[in-house]
Amino acid sequence: MATSSFSRGCFVFKPSAKKKKMAVGLERYFTHGCEGSESSEVRFKICLDLWNKVKMETEALQDELNRNILDSLLEFTRKCSSTRDHSDWASQMRASEIPTAALVLGVNVPDHDMTFQSLSDLLRHSVTPHVASLQAKECAALKHLMKRVLERLMSTVVAVGDEEEEELQQTDTELQKSVHCSLTALCDWYISKTKKSSCSTPGKKRSSSVVDGQHQQPPVVIIFKDLEAFNPRVLQDFILICSRYIQRLPLMFIFGIATSPSTIQHMLPNSVSSLLCIELFQSLSCTQHLTTVIDKLILTSSFPFKLSGKVMQVLVSIFLYHDFSVRNFIKGLQLALLEHFHSQPLSSLCCRKNEARLNVQQLGPADLERIRQLPSFKRYLKEQEEQDNLMTDDAHLKDLCQKLIKDLHKYHKNYYPILRCLHCLTSSLPRYPLGKQIRELHLICLEKNVWESEDYQSAMKLLKMLAKDELISLLQTCAEVLQPVRSKKMKNALVQLEELLAKLKLLDAAAEVGPSVEENLTSPVRNLQKKTDLFQLQKMLLEMNESRRSKRMSPFEILRNEAVEFVDSLVKNHLSPPESKPLYEVCYYTSSATVRRHLNATPRTSIQAALSSPYSYIQELKERGNDRRMGSDSVLVVLVDQNQAVYCGVKFTLRLSANNSLKTEDGTVSNAAPDICIAYKLHLECGRLINLYDWLEAYSTVVSAAEGSNPDSDGFGKVDEVKHARFIRAVSELEFLGFIKATRKKTDHVARLTWGGC
Template sequence: MSTSSVSKGCFVFKPSAKKRKTHSLESYFRHGCESAESSETRFRLCQDLWDKIKTDTEILQDELNRKILDSLLDFTRKCSSTRQHSDWTSQMRASEIPTAALVLGVNVPDHDMTFQSLSDLLRQSVTPHVTSVQAKECGALKHLMKKVLERLMDTVVDDDDDDEGESERPQLQKSVHCSLSTLCDWYAAKTTKSSSGTPGKKRSSPAKDEQLQQPPVVIIFKDLEAFNPRVLQDFILICSRYIDRLPLMFIFGIATSPSTIQHMLPHSVSSLLCIELFQSLSCTQHLATVIDKLVLTSHFPFKLNGKVMQVLISLFLYHDFSVRNFIKGIQLALLEHFHSQPLSVLCCKKKEALHNVTQLSQKDLIKLKDLPSFTRYLEKQEPQEQVNLTEDAHLKEVCQNLIKGLHKYHKNYYPTLRCLHTLTSSLPRYPLGKQIRELHLICLEKNVWENEDYQSAMKLLKMLAKDELIASLQRCLEILQPVKSKKMKKACVQLEELLAKFKQLDTAAAEMTDNADDSFTSPVKNLQKKTDLFQLQKTLLEMNETRRSKKMSPFEILRNEALEFIDSLVKNHLSPPESQPLHEVCYYTSSATVRRHLNATPRTCIQAALSRPFYYLQNDKLKTEDGSVSNAAPDICIAYKLHLECGRLINLYDWLEAYATVVSAAEGHDPDSDSQGKVDEVKHARFIRAVSELEFLGFIKSTRQKTDHVARLTWGGC
């Protein structure tokens, strides 16, 4: 497999099929997995759970995009039927190209899924001639034309500058000329062929048949802002000349604002487009729906603790607004949890979890006893019970009861959370957050009823009007009714009784108001008399006591009763997960791992590699005790360490001499000899290469202040 070449090059030798080794996903999962004997079960549970989450996510995203996609389909059908009938010229000029401006938002990673769904729906119900292009593959007009023709016609398109490639192309593979006239001829042949049909087949109605004969040609520009404006302008001008022969339609994918079209296209070009605006659901609403359906539910046993949730939400809000990346973060946490937690075999449906408890090994039971939550549970038990828990059979039985309690906790937690959010989400200044995810994070940290914001929210709820309070309680009842839990059913009965009492308040309140008016005499009348200072003070005290002793109205009594019911519901079911024994089997807590994988810091990693090359190269000669770099380290590591000892400007000659001294010591020269620190051609070349690599990595840059100096772009030590 040797090669000979005049010039230097890189040659790739592909391994033979016999030598290739295929590794299953399960084998990768087992690598470095704790408690490898249960890794097969954990991998199966992880895969099943992720498949379920992925399926539900895709269904949810289809539902969220359904409205905007249906609007786009109606637009394409309307434009297609309009063009084929006499009202084409009455509604739009003959040279105008129907264009849909689809504003999707700045969450660019999510756009591919939307465009894929749109393309599939268009092919199924409107036209088979649909293609999409991206800016990175259309740097010039000929590239754009070539991509459009190749994807629509499914053939090879000749490029005028590719004569050499044309000569090397196999003769059996036909090619066509890169022009829209070629596309028009192909479209005419396609429509004529489809209109002829098969012999003996019954033809449909003329209008419907005509509509099927001339389906539109839809071109989707996925990232309009990234396109070269000049390329886009020329393409639109060319397409407008063929609109009478080719029923073209454009769909512009816009991430920022519809005004982008006016900024990119002059009026002479934009006037050739008949533009209609379509606005998709905002990414924040999309995230709220995903969290509501995937995270705040008891259907999935896997959970995230508060810190991990905060990391994922922060990455969403401050980096990319991508719901797709948020779901990828959940997938990462799911994989890490099942890979690193041996007791994650219990993170599944209740019936399967109870069965897996009976299959726990002696080693797993020891790890179960070491869980902090189980240790706290054990400390609260009686001495005799603590002794009994040393037996494996009794320990498994208790573990099954704790797993049942954990599932009951989740079944009651989320309905109660929604009820509290329903009551507090409309309060002034949103003391417990406007979004339910904010309230969820508060509840994950500590007892929410001990929070000052909770106390202020309850005070504000005591000021709610009757209609607002009844409407909120009615929504709470609708939340609790579908829950199949004894405690939630009991809460539903109490809530129904409260609502029935509210309905009977009108007549009772009127009677009590009349009685209160007859029996109440205000001390203010006594102030009309002439009195001294002592008498005035006595009268004011009587007024204050009367105001305090004033009886509350029936509505106020009932309102306090309703809020006490909500408060008891919160205190019973909204305790943080850490209060539940064995919560570690379901909750993933390593926020640092998620942040390290999803929010990478390449500069920090590069600096760590240059400062401590031993941990990357695993060479014993590079190992040092004090954290300094060995003189046997790679040249770039030595140059990097020396540059940290310099100021803002680095003298290249001094830097070279210091480098030569370190390298000479590594080569074993005597420090007192004349050759020590001597710069030869090889050391000079190695130093230049190391400096060039540091400049490429962004640690230094050339400066005009001094010709033989470079500017340092880092600060501090390693």
């Protein structure tokens, strides 16, 4: 039965064990299809080094941020376990209560796995080897929850029922050690484990002992990663069962909460929650975590790769409006890093200063021509007198590039300290004219000259109204920021700042109080109380205005204005946007559309594009298949976005030739297109409700023309069994994709869910 539908030409091939063993180097995937292949190896090495640096920095940062909360949890588990071992359990809690730690982690659910993994490792290393982590998706029923707990604690096969246990023992001899799914079996196993550890030789390290060796019976810790997703009834039954074994088994719970601690009260009735001795632990907020990550990875001169304002705005917007996941933000940063080094041939200069100056000497004629075509370099050439020499002399251009790269590194070295100083001065001002977070100020500085904005002018006016103590405190903070910076300009700025601080501290309190406005206006106001004519009144008002204008500034006000002007000069000298610097394209990644397309996928738009233009889409998939050194008819088809086809564990092989008969113009779809494309095109011509019979007849007419039938014959356009089956298959696929749905208004109609084409 001949057919051209997608379903007919799509097959699934499970990956074989031999193909898994075939390891393909990462470098080939990076260099294949890479623009500027002559420097691809150098760029790949730099990209890999920066990638590893990001990974190491984020892991260390994650451990540092979670240190306080994890230390508190470890102390809690040690305290509960030690009180039990010293027979002081009754004084701390009732005998039937289970010690429980309610860990509030926030709504950034993708980041929770890293926290729980670190917690499990620390517990196993320093408190107890008996730790089990559970997720709601694997504990739909009580028997499944019990099974997961026993399997992860006992490291053995657990039979849920008698019939299942018999089947397991009959199928495999290795599974004859399976145990019954009950806490009694867990108690027996725990007693045997603790006896073995207590009877071990003194020279042998016990697996169940703590580092300090205080207690002999380590607790059994059960971690519920996503408490809100658990079935409340299943959780209640499990807690009731565990409370009956608390005398024999030192159980301990850790609840991972994403929303609020009141979730426990909503999920558990009082009769169940009273069996838990709950202690609350609050983790660091995800916004504070993001601020720290941006501070360590982006707002630093030690990391040469930079993001443009639009790219950073995309990543921050995804964080704030989608998932609050710092982990996904770091993945977006790594994606931008990979795209920059893959698409920018001059990214070989995006490295440390000394290494970049050496790489400049290795640039070929093609790279030097790319430098001449950079927009920032063209602007720089307009300001130079020796333009002809730079356009023809490669050696002279290399020398200039070394100087420009050095200046770019100096710019970054001075930019970030001044940015932090300006943030320190303005982040506490009323209404936050330049933003409350430093990332907001950084985005403003990336887009334009910050000193030309109205918000900056209002911030400077507010700074001129600060009191003496506030000003001294803020300037001291700025001095601490500039202290560790090794730059001549920053050292000179630090010296001037310290001089201003010394002058402010030497001011006497009496000298700060200048002539008040009330004293200047006392005599004229008193004269107003006497009888006077219009001429005298006008004269008195003029004297009052002159007295206001001639008011002398106090020494503190003079120093305060001097300090604000000093800060303003630093901002104008060092916070110019990076686009004003030549060769900034070497370090800055600017393609925000690419990042948005990869991270904010639009599947409906991609599907509509594929159905509206099957030739272009299939041709693109074939080209991507050939890029991966596969056969011309073998393409990995996984719809992610309009331009992406990725691996997903199995191979979907599409055997459909992208021949010229599929190529059409003016937005139409060929009658030789797949069935689903024809059905999709026809449904676009219908209204809110689609008559299935009319739709079927139109489809049959189009398919008959594709088969080459004579339009004048009697059987042209008639519906047979094959066409009917193909049409039903196409309609079912459209319903699955969400383009139509069944309706109760008319039995022979379907409702259309979309409007317009692609």
